[in-house]
Ligand SMILES: Cc1ncc(C[n+]2csc(CCOP(=O)(O)OP(=O)(O)O)c2C)c(N)n1
């Protein structure tokens with residue numbers, strides 16, 4: 302891979318990490334309201350996959366969607382304004398953390414309903430095929446989604462219709478408190494590819510290059526009209542299921558387990574790799590992070606200074622005018 | 624009397640019924656060691672274990688359908704759907720299967736099944752976590768629908784629901800879970816189909832459920848200072864619905880005002896208004912009024928959310944205007 306492509310991957314991951322840390326901080330101070338589900342620890346998945354996408358490709362996202370949005374080109378300030386419930390946010394304050402979309406960037410929406418995005422991404426794939434373009438639709442979803450009916454309906458029909466969809470399972474091993482081991486006898490969800498007759502693989506979801514390579518293949522296949530794929534990325538969420546879960550996550554997992562995964566930090570690993578291979582210096586990385594932090598401060602200021610929607614704005618936007 | 628929270632009242636009701644009947648078991652998402660998404664109370668799991676407190680994957684159709692299959696073959700399941708917006712994911716099982724099972728098969732089977740689910744939202748829960756869809760379920764023949772507004776009602780109604788040989792949709796309001804209220808130590812059941820008159824009055828009858836009961840009560844107490852006497856009625860169950868209590872109240876007050884958190888169009892207030900128009904028209908001095916959420920998905924931002932759903936201020940001014948004061 303070219304150096305600048307590698308540095309781009311790092312930058313994307315850092316953008317996600319710093320954004321999420323800031324959001325966690327603001328949520329703790331009650332400056333961001335509602336449920337907030339952070340993506341910290343899983344950055345390599347969104348960054349690695351989206352590095353293969355063009356602006357006019359589509360993604361669907363989940364309740365844990367900030368990372369997908371950033372990786373697909375979402376801007377800090379409009380995201381932050383949405384989290385603050387301001388009229389300058391991506392959804393004018395109607396959506397909030399779990400419902401960010403930007404159709405110009407191909408972000409077809411984060412989702413409060415587990416599995417909600419699966420058929421939607423598949424339908425975008427159908428549209429691509431019917432409109433005869435070379436776009437691709439990527440569906441991000443968690444391990445928890447794999448045992449919901451929509452998983453089966455979506456993969457099966459996308460396979461039968463040979464749609465350009467890449468299904469990216471973020472297997473962070475828990476759906477709230479329910480572990481993959483409790484939820485299924487098959488713990489490697491990529492194996493289900495065979496049930497649908499499609500291509501698929503499992504990758505270390507904390508290895509951004511592995512994610513990038515696997516999704517590159519799948520995206521290229523989709524662009525060439527060779528059908529859907531299922532990629533399972535094994536990863537881990539560091540934080541509680543949502544900000545506000547606090548220590549309750551110790552009811553279902555141990556501190557030791559969390560620490561083991563923190564040791565496998567996708568960003569620390571990748572930084573070490575890049576430095577070792579003389580692709581970037583530690584100083585340059587620090588500089589990059591400082592810039593990101595500065596941009597974040599500006600985004601927070603933008604959100605704070607933005608006007609709140611008027612209460613009556615609630616009544617606007619249900620239907621397109623006809 | 625001791626005071627316990629609405630959430631603890633729910634847990635206590637289930638615990639007592641599980642103690643009494645070994646066919647009672649619970650299933651749902653994150654209800655085991657985690658103790659429920661909203662409760663953080665793993666008491667049932669600690670006491671009864673994995674066999675009778677079953678964590679499920681995110682499989683709502685399966686949760687309801689498994690409960691139904693178990694209910695018609697000798698068990699007495701209490702299923703939990705994590706929040707009522709996702710009842711929609713299990714709608715075939717609820718509407719076409721659970722509700723129809725007994726009648727369609729000639730009345731030859733009992734369906735002792737409870738589906739508990741939180742409604743409500745507030746606090747920036749946004750469009751997919753804030754809905755109040757109770758009227759959907761009241762519309763489907765074959766489902767009983769309960770909607771308690773206090774810890775006392777939650778416990779007594781849930782125990783009745785679990786004892787019932789008919790399917791019950793049991794709506795708990797998220798914003799009430801922490802509310803504390805008197806609940807006797809002694810066992811009790813609250814029958815379905817009996818409205819609760821929370822306060823008597825002569826000027827106006829207000830019907831409200833769940834969280835709206837509390838908002839209306841605050842308003843009624845304020846208006847009392849101005850000499851206005853409001854009767855507040857909580858139906859407690861929408862199916863069966865206690866129309867007699869409401870009709871006899873209107874006979875006294877001559878006025879009906881319905882408040883609910885659900886959207887206005889086809890909300891349960893429409894049904895109450897229709898019943899009173901059909902059967903109590905002669906008692907009415909003024910036209911019936913409804914105050915409900917606007918017909919929009921619930922928006923995220925605080926001020927829009929507060930605008931969308933009737934708050935105390937809006938209830939107060941609507942009632943004041945209605946009474947022409
Ligand atoms: C259909 C549905 N069921 C339940 C929920 C409640 N819920 C929200 S997130 C979640 C866990 C999701 O787990 P997973 O898909 O593995 O994603 P993760 O949170 O681990 O990223 C649950 C049960 C929901 N939002 N939608």
Ligand SMILES: [Mg+2]
Pocket residue numbers: 443444445471472473474475476477
């Ligand atoms: Mg998960």
